Amino acid sequence: MKTFSGNILFLDRSDINTDEIIPAKYLTEISRQALKPYLLEDLKLEGFNPATDLAGKQVIVTRANFGCGSSREHAPWALEANGIDLVIASGFARIFRQNMFNCGMLAVELAPEQIEAIFSAFCPGPAQAVADPQTGRLVVSDGEKSLEFSFELGEFERALVQAGGWVEYADKRY
Amino acid sequence: MGQTVAEKIFASHVVDQPSKEVFVLRLDAVFCHEITTPPAIMDLMARGKDRVFDPSRIKAVIDHVTPAKDSKTATQGKIMRDWAHRHGIGDFFDIGRNGVCHALFPEQGFVRPGYTIIMGDSHTCTHGAFGAFAAGVGTTDLEVGILKGVCAFKKPQTIRIDITGRLPAGVFAKDVILSVIGRIGVNGATDKVIEFGGPVVREMDMEERMTLCNMAVEAGATSGICAPDMTTVKYLWPFVKQEFESPEAALREYLHLAPDPDATYDKVITHDVSGLSPQATYGYKPDQVRPVAELEGTPIDQVYLGSCTNGRLGDLRVAARILAGKRINPKVRMIVSPATPQIFTRALEEGLIETFLKAGACVTNPTCGACLGMSNGVLAEGEVCAATTNRNFNGRMGKGGMIHLVSPATAAASALAGHLANSELYREEK
Numbered sequence: 355m356k357t358f359s360g361n362i363l364f365l366d367r368s369d370i371n372t373d374e375i376i377p378a379k380y381l382t383e384i385s386r387q388a389l390k391p392y393l394l395e396d397l398k399l400e401g402f403n404p405a406t407d408l409a410g411k412q413v414i415v416t417r418a419n420f421g422c423g424s425s426r427e428h429a430p431w432a433l434e435a436n437g438i439d440l441v442i443a444s445g446f447a448r449i450f451r452q453n454m455f456n457c458g459m460l461a462v463e464l465a466p467e468q469i470e471a472i473f474s475a476f477c478p479g480p481a482q483a484v485a486d487p488q489t490g491r492l493v494v495s496d497g498e499k500s501l502e503f504s505f506e507l508g509e510f511e512r513a514l515v516q517a518g519g520w521v522e523y524a525d526k527r528y
Numbered sequence: 529m530g531q532t533v534a535e536k537i538f539a540s541h542v543v544d545q546p547s548k549e550v551f552v553l554r555l556d557a558v559f560c561h562e563i564t565t566p567p568a569i570m571d572l573m574a575r576g577k578d579r580v581f582d583p584s585r586i587k588a589v590i591d592h593v594t595p596a597k598d599s600k601t602a603t604q605g606k607i608m609r610d611w612a613h614r615h616g617i618g619d620f621f622d623i624g625r626n627g628v629c630h631a632l633f634p635e636q637g638f639v640r641p642g643y644t645i646i647m648g649d650s651h652t653c654t655h656g657a658f659g660a661f662a663a664g665v666g667t668t669d670l671e672v673g674i675l676k677g678v679c680a681f682k683k684p685q686t687i688r689i690d691i692t693g694r695l696p697a698g699v700f701a702k703d704v705i706l707s708v709i710g711r712i713g714v715n716g717a718t719d720k721v722i723e724f725g726g727p728v729v730r731e732m733d734m735e736e737r738m739t740l741c742n743m744a745v746e747a748g749a750t751s752g753i754c755a756p757d758m759t760t761v762k763y764l765w766p767f768v769k770q771e772f773e774s775p776e777a778a779l780r781e782y783l784h785l786a787p788d789p790d791a792t793y794d795k796v797i798t799h800d801v802s803g804l805s806p807q808a809t810y811g812y813k814p815d816q817v818r819p820v821a822e823l824e825g826t827p828i829d830q831v832y833l834g835s836c837t838n839g840r841l842g843d844l845r846v847a848a849r850i851l852a853g854k855r856i857n858p859k860v861r862m863i864v865s866p867a868t869p870q871i872f873t874r875a876l877e878e879g880l881i882e883t884f885l886k887a888g889a890c891v892t893n894p895t896c897g898a899c900l901g902m903s904n905g906v907l908a909e910g911e912v913c914a915a916t917t918n919r920n921f922n923g924r925m926g927k928g929g930m931i932h933l934v935s936p937a938t939a940a941a942s943a944l945a946g947h948l949a950n951s952e953l954y955r956e957e958k
Binding site for chain 1: 607664671678812922
C-alpha cells in the first residue's frame with residue numbers, strides 16, 4: 355500500500371469549508387486538472403496567499419471540521435490536481451472525508467492536542483510528513499526534530515485506499 | 529434494544545457490512561443534478577461502464593445553472609440530457625419542467641418514509657423531513673450509486689432534538705433551525721443524524737419540516753429526520769393512494785418507522801422556542817446567529833428569496849403578505865426565485881408574483897442560481913445580501929460578497945426597509 359508524504363501547508367483555522375477550497379463558480383469545469391489554479395482561492399485566513407503558499411506542498415495540516423459545507427468532490431480533486439493527497443486534521447466533515455477515501459486519498463484524524471503539538475513545533479515550516487496507512491504511523495519532521503503519532507484507520511477505509519478508491523472496490527464486490 | 533428512525537432504515541436496507549462499523553445500503557432512489565453528475569457519467573464512460581442500476585429509481589434535473597449561462601454550463605446540461613435519454617430515465621426534468629432538486633423531487637412524490645436516498649448535493653438531508661434516510665454524497669459515491677444502487681455509510685449515531693414550547697407569530701422554521709445551529713455549532717452534529725421531534729415539529733407542515741431538515745448539514749449532520757405522521761401522509765396521499773386503502777392504513781404502515789421509546793441517542797436536546805425571535809447570521813459561518821433585532825439597520829444591497837431552504841409556496845406567501853401594496857426600498861434590489869414550476873404557477877394563480885413585481889422585485893425562473901454564486905444574482909465585491917438560503921460562507925454568492933441568512937419574512941421586511949429588519953408579522957405580536 356502506498357505511503358503519503360511531502361511538504362506541509364499549515365492552515366491554522368477550523369471549519370474551512372468546501373466553498374473556500376474551490377468556489378462554486380469553477381464547478382462548471384468537467385476536467386479535474388482544470389480546477390488546479392483555483393484551489394483555496396477564497397480561503398479566509400490571514401497571511402495566506404494561494405499564489406505563493408501552495409507551491410511544492412503535498413500535505414495539509416489543519417484544525418477541526420475541515421471540508422464542511424458542500425458535497426462537491428471538486429474539493430479533493432482540486433487538492434489532488436495540486437499534488438496534495440494527505441490532509442491531517444483534528445476532524446473532517448463527513449462527506450469531504452468520505453470523498454477523500456473514495457478517491458484513494460488519505461485523511462488522517464488526530465486529537466486536537468496532537469494537532470496543536472504539530473503546529474507549535476513546526477508551523478509555519480518548512481516541515482515534512484510521512485503517513486503509512488498500513489501501519490497507521492505518521493511522522494512529522496523538519497530535519498532537526500521529529501514527532502511521531504499513530505492514527506486510526508477503519509478496516510473499510512484501509513481497503514478503499516488499497517483498492518485505489520470506492521469505484522474499484524464496489525465494482526469487484528457488488 | 530430500541531431503535532432510532534435512522535437505525536430502523538439501516539436495518540431494512542443493509543446488503544453488506546465490509547467492516548464492523550460500515551454498512552452498505554440498498555438505495556431506493558438516486559437523485560442527480562448537472563453539477564456533480566456529469567463527472568460521474570464521464571468516469572463511467574471512461575471505464576466502459578456507462579450503465580445505470582435501475583432507470584426508474586434515478587431522478588435527474590438541471591437546476592443549478594438554468595437556462596445555461598455559457599458554453600460550459602450548456603455542456604453540463606447536454607451531458608445530463610444525453611445520459612438520461614440514453615438510459616431511459618423517465619424522470620428527467622429539463623428546462624421548462626425543472627426546479628430546485630430538493631423542492632422538485634418531494635413535490636413529484638419521489639420521497640417516501642423509510643427510503644434511502646443519495647444525491648451529489650449536501651442538502652439532500654432535506655428529504656429526511658419525510659422520515660427517509662437521505663444523505664448528500666460526493667461524485668464517486670454518486671457514481672457507484674448510479675451503477676450499483678448501493679452506498680456505504682458508517683452507522684450514524686442520532687442526536688434527538690425536541691423543539692418545544694410555542695412558536696411566536698412571525699417566527700418561522702428558518703428561525704428555529706438557525707437557532708439550533710447557533711446552539712450546537714457547525715461541527716455539532718458531524719457524522720450524526722439529527723432526529724427532529726417535539727410539539728413544534730408535529731405542528732409544522734411538510735414545507736416547514738423540509739426547511740428544518742435542509743439545514744441539518746450546516747451543523748455537520750448526515751441527515752435531518754422527522755418521523756412520519758398524518759401530515760406526512762396527507763402530503764404524500766396523491767402519490768401513495770394506490771398502495772393503501774386509506775390514509776389511516778398508510779399511517780399505520782409508516783408508524784413502524786417511529787423511533788422506539790427506548791431508542792438510544794447520542795444526545796437529547798430540548799430546544800424551547802417560546803421566546804424565540806427572528807434570527808439572522810452575521811458572519812461567514814451558519815452558526816454565527818443573532819436575533820434580527822440586534823442586527824437591525826445592517827446595510828444590505830440585495831435581497832434573495834428562493835433556494836431549497838425557502839423557495840416554496842409557503843415562503844412566497846409570507847413574503848408577499850409583507851410586500852403587498854408596498855414598494856421595496858430603492859437602495860436595494862430583490863430577486864425572487866420560486867423553487868419549482870408548480871410553485872411558480874400556484875404563486876401566479878394566487879397573485880403573489882404580481883405582488884412581487886409591483887413591489888419592484890425581479891422574479892426569475894426556478895434555479896439554485898445565486899444561492900451558490902453561479903448565476904441569477906451574483907454579488908459584486910463588498911456587497912451584502914439578505915438571503916433565505918442556507919450558507920453564508922465567504923464568497924458563496926460571489927467573490928467578496930457577504931450573506932445574512934434569514935427567513936422569508938425577514939427578507940421581505942429587509943427589502944422594504946433597505947437594511948436588515950424584523951417583519952411586521954413579528955412586531956404585531958410583541
